[in-house]
Amino acid sequence: MAVRIGTFNIENLLTRFDFTGFRNQLRGDRVLRLYAIGNEAAYQRMEEARMISLTDDTRQLTALAIAEADADIICLQEVESLEALNAFEFGYLYRMMGEGYRQKYLIEGNDSRGIDVAVMMRETTRDGEPIEFVGIRTHATTTFQEFGLFDPSLADTEKPDDKIFRRDCLEIDVRIGGRPLTIYALHLKSMNSPRDGLDGRVATMPLRTAEARAVRHIIEARFGGEHAAAKNFVICGDMNDYQEKLVISGSKREGFTFTPMRGEQSALDVFSADGFAENAVARRPENDRWTLFHARGLIERHLCQLDYIWLSRGLAAANPKAVPDIIRNGQPYRTPFPPGQDVERFPRIGWDRPKASDHCPVVIELEIP
Template structure:
């Protein structure tokens, strides 16, 4: 049974709605570690230690903690100004976020940073603790009304973080190779479900953040090694939707899935250098979890409506020999909602990317003030936003 929470439900407002189409703007953004806690594990685990502290001789853990606190406080202000600028540019009525510590962190960020840029806006915030070992969760912020004046009401908020492989009958023995047993929970964070009414019309939003491609042994392909976990997460999301709307009814319902899926079915492989120029070559990636949504048209990746070279939301590099651009951040729409909005093309906000990010020709944008070569930056991910009609 799913956990249902009524967290600070939006008050029902005047039922008289503006004339005209019911439009709303939806965005998703991995805000990258919106934390209220300091992480001191780098003292004993060098892989978790910030590179700036590795330049100094640190005598003891007390000194390390003092330096780490100073580093984080100095780094955070610029980062969160840039995160807020990115969010403000989406002009979202409903904002789905990943990597949020808790509601207190979200409130502090909205009041101290975002409010200064967009004014009164995201009064309603929803977050339920999920399964992430670092305590980062998915969350949603919403306005009272859309920019077109239609009310946004929360009908139900539901977590699916408790679901196990056994519950859903999707345990694959290959999962044992990465140390996962059948009784464990499927979602590495959650699949948060929000039933909404916008201008009186229903919309269901699912927000998720799939297993990352990190945390594997050297020499292994991290994407393929962790793929079974993401495959199970994708199957679970689909099962939740089909259970809610029925297998035959899911295509005709109004729903979206937003989040960081940590997977891609195409990428732009980057070769060359700054002196001879860069080449961006499209490469298909047949092994991915996203085929669970794609193969039979269960859902539509709205970002695919952008040109092939212009769908990326993340720049990946481990040095000049391994560089690519790819889409990790998605807004999936039900077939009916996608068809109703056949001309809607999502926007990808890249102004918060650091200067090390390589842009294909013609795509470079004016960076926000104080962007650095690698940091400060808004996030390693780019927000994705789209305006849809119900």
């Protein structure tokens, strides 16, 4: 019996407007800077109109990407609330897919912007096997001290009794045709932009590493230490870190080159260490694993994998030939594709917006032993 499991950061599925750009130009959208806006009330009207127009295009493209992934269970990141998710599923996904994701789960986490992780599930797989929800558990309130994970590398920004997860580790138990599967839905600490000479990724690495260690602790505590890797679990989500990247040089006129780089320290080493879990996307060719294009002008450009489906050792062994799909049709035209990977973009995709998301959905079909 096969089940398709996916993950997708759908980028700011919100139900509120942000008007702070009137007083802080760094928060304002670039298009509004083209206009002379006399007062805050006028600014709010224009911002509402801009967001409504852009959001309709964006969410059509987001829905197209999810429809293309065709997952039975999909983990989502950056969802404000179940109300927002229900409105999106009914108003956009339903029009493209018909009856689909009737089961939706979200528990409010710790993010200061109010974006959470969520999971949507069909009632049955494509083969007609029932997808039975068994239970859900949040770990949003877990502290460093509880798990013994506080160390000196965290001391500049954290305290022992602070919460570990910047969002949550959402633990969901299901049965696929009667067989158990546990899903850990994540959105790890983001990589900050470089500031004051500090590399943002390096500066935030201790917290992401602590989050990853906490996830592994949760799994091993539940399933029994070294025996945990043999159980049926997947770790899905936006990990905000990578173990390799494709460094981009050149230009559209001259031609781009894509140079693989490996060996940097990563918070995700916690999962791959001693074969605890397998990054399923690593089964794809080395230059075809990316899910996001990162650029700071021409100073720094690379493609990397931020979106992961980690398979337990048991699931990986039971599915030796399963290779994930990465849905890139919703990427904006500014994203350079390595040779042979270009795809037909969804209708109305722009240079940098509208787009389905800055991330790509990842989906894999698995047999549950």
